[in-house]
Amino acid sequence: MAGQMEKILKAYRYYLRIERKMSPNTVASYSSDVAAFVSALEEGSAPDAVDLRSLESSAVVSYFSERAGKVSKRSQARQLSALRSFFDWMILEGERKENPCDIVDAPKLGRYLPEVLSVEEVTAIIEGVDTRTWQGVRDRAILEILYGCGLRVSEVCALKISNVYETEGFVRIVGKGDKERMVPIGGAAVEAYGQWLAMRPDAFSPAYDDVVFLNRFGKPLSRVSVFNMVKKAALLAGVDKEISPHTFRHSFATHLIENGADLRVVQEMLGHESILTTEIYTHVDTATWQKAVLEHHPRG
Numbered sequence: 001m002a003g004q005m006e007k008i009l010k011a012y013r014y015y016l017r018i019e020r021k022m023s024p025n026t027v028a029s030y031s032s033d034v035a036a037f038v039s040a041l042e043e044g045s046a047p048d049a050v051d052l053r054s055l056e057s058s059a060v061v062s063y064f065s066e067r068a069g070k071v072s073k074r075s076q077a078r079q080l081s082a083l084r085s086f087f088d089w090m091i092l093e094g095e096r097k098e099n100p101c102d103i104v105d106a107p108k109l110g111r112y113l114p115e116v117l118s119v120e121e122v123t124a125i126i127e128g129v130d131t132r133t134w135q136g137v138r139d140r141a142i143l144e145i146l147y148g149c150g151l152r153v154s155e156v157c158a159l160k161i162s163n164v165y166e167t168e169g170f171v172r173i174v175g176k177g178d179k180e181r182m183v184p185i186g187g188a189a190v191e192a193y194g195q196w197l198a199m200r201p202d203a204f205s206p207a208y209d210d211v212v213f214l215n216r217f218g219k220p221l222s223r224v225s226v227f228n229m230v231k232k233a234a235l236l237a238g239v240d241k242e243i244s245p246h247t248f249r250h251s252f253a254t255h256l257i258e259n260g261a262d263l264r265v266v267q268e269m270l271g272h273e274s275i276l277t278t279e280i281y282t283h284v285d286t287a288t289w290q291k292a293v294l295e296h297h298p299r300g
Contacts, residue, residue: 005038008052015089021178023154033082037063052090057100064104077106117251121239122147125230128237134199135216139229141189141196142213142221145171146230146245148189150252150270152176153223153245159212161197166190181268 009031016027038052040063060083064076071079080101087099117125126147129140145156155173163172164185171185185193196212203209204218213221223245230245241247249270256266 005042009035009038011093012086012089016085023176025154026176029078030082030085033079034086037079037083040066052087053095055100057103060100060104080104080106115241115243115247115250116254117239117241117243117247119255121237121241122248122251124237125233125239129233131195134201137192137196137199138213139233141192142226142229143233143248144189144192145185146248147252148186149173149183150249151183152249153226156245157213157221157223157226160210161212162210164193164212166194 012034013027013031016022016030017024022030041055041059064080067076067079084099084101087096087101090096091099126140126143129143130136131140142156145151145159146153149171151159151171151173152175155175158174159171163174165171166185169184169186169190171183173181173183175181193212200212201214201216201218203211203214208214208218208220211220215221215225226245230243230248234241234243253266253270
């Protein structure tokens with residue numbers, strides 16, 4: 001990729017991170033999608049021949065036409081969203097007057113229903129953790145908080161001791177876009193958290209003194225470490241589902257709604273900007289009982 005294009009992408013990443021306050025993962029994803037688009041345009045072209053300031057909509061249409069059938073519709077929708085964001089930024093910068101993505105329709109997506117664990121499966125996974133070691137005590141606390149508070153894995157990894165109010169029963173979370181919310185923390189999660197703190201190892205450096213979950217080196221756990229731990233715990237519990245840390249968040253929301261929790265309350269606890277995002281869990285609930293009816297009805 002030509003040097004001038006690298007400078008443009010660097011400025012775009014700065015815009016996403018500082019002005020839009022997007023998460024590092026979203027910044028990386030959007031930047032990668034834009035870079036892939038630019039690389040595809042540059043194939044067979046001379047260095048700096050691609051001018052994004054005068055790029056026409058036909059180039060965007062051709063790009064997605066070539067990728068049709070090669071990548072999923074969900075990936076195409078994300079890539080189109082990234083390109084729309086990029087060209088909107090160029091308009092803000094005065095480099096363009098219109099967005100070439102405006103005439104491009106996003107692919108039609110079926111409603112995504114996330115994998116959800118039953119209460120029994122959640123219990124089996126959590127109680128199956130071997131708590132005879134400090135790592136086991138830590139892992140059980142992570143699982144209890146993932147499910148008990150409905151947190152994202154990034155929020156669990158970044159959780160600070162100073163933001164857990166055990167007596168009051170709340171956890172202060174800084175989520176996507178640096179938005180803060182207060183989430184209740186229940187008895188099982190509070191108990192597991194307290195047991196972990198009692199044997200939590202010393203932090204590698206003062207910078208990590210306030211971080212709740214540390215690895216054996218005294219450094220914050222990575223998202224990958226938590227993902228691997230969850231997969232292992234599910235395997236040991238005999239839960240044969242494709243799950244991740246986010247599955248506990250899905251299960252948390254679904255179980256709340258199944259038991260009559262108000263959708264607005266669940267929205268606040270999950271930190272969703274739009275209630276339409278939270279509404280997916282009402283469809284998960286519907287899908288669950290629909291399956292049960294069809295399986296047990298004599299003419300299902």
